Amino acid sequence: MCSATMTDLRALRPLDARPAVLPDHDLRFNVPGIRGVEPSYASVEPAEGACVHGVLYDLSEEDFSRVCLTEAVPFAYRVHRCRCRPYVSREESNAEDGTIGVTKYGDGVAAYTLRAANRALRAQPASRDVPPSQQYLNVLLRGASEFQLDERYVEKLLGQRTSSTLLGGISESMLDMAILRKQLLPAN
Secondary structure, X not given: XXXXXXXXXXXXXXXXXXXXXXXXXXXXXXXXXXXXXXXXXXXXXXXXXXXXXXXXXXXXXXXXXXXXXXXXOOOOEXXXXXXXXXXXXXXXXXXXXXXXXXXXXXXXXXXXXXEEOOHHHHHOOHHXXXXXXXXXXXXXXXXXHHOOOOHHHHHHHHOOOOOOOHHHXXXXXXXXXXXXXXXXXXXX
16 A cells, blocks of 8 residues: 555555445455465455445556566466555544544445455455455555544554564564665665
8 A cells, every 4th residue: 555665665656545444345365375474465355335445546458568577477476457446535423413523425436455365265255364464454554544544444544453573573574774875875
């Protein structure tokens, strides 16, 4: 979700980026990682009644191919066609009816997301997923903050259990190094 993951870590040039919700899908941690370092990675799996909030990136064909390459499609992930709904407006607290931070959504937009390649892992219940490292979760939270995702969804992310790992994982450190590298080295 974090734009620096796209621009600094992957060296992509998104054409556009905006917050969106994907109905009837759930965020899962069912892509195996390296035990003790990054034990799992996120995927988005169909799940009736659930929803995933995230960022809808508009990418060139070349950049989309690069995402697939860096995410190990088709070995770790499969490309999944979906229909998400971009955020169009947010209403602040309304004391009269008790709503807090209601997000309104636009019409559906055809998009792609990534789901676990391993069918057995996709089929297992979410309760069997391996929690991510704290650093991996922090990168998701940075993106959620940057794109001002729905408060209730951010609360769900904040409540996500994490695995005990060496140094809390490496994802956020890798992202920070990529950001620093871009700041220190001249553009090509």
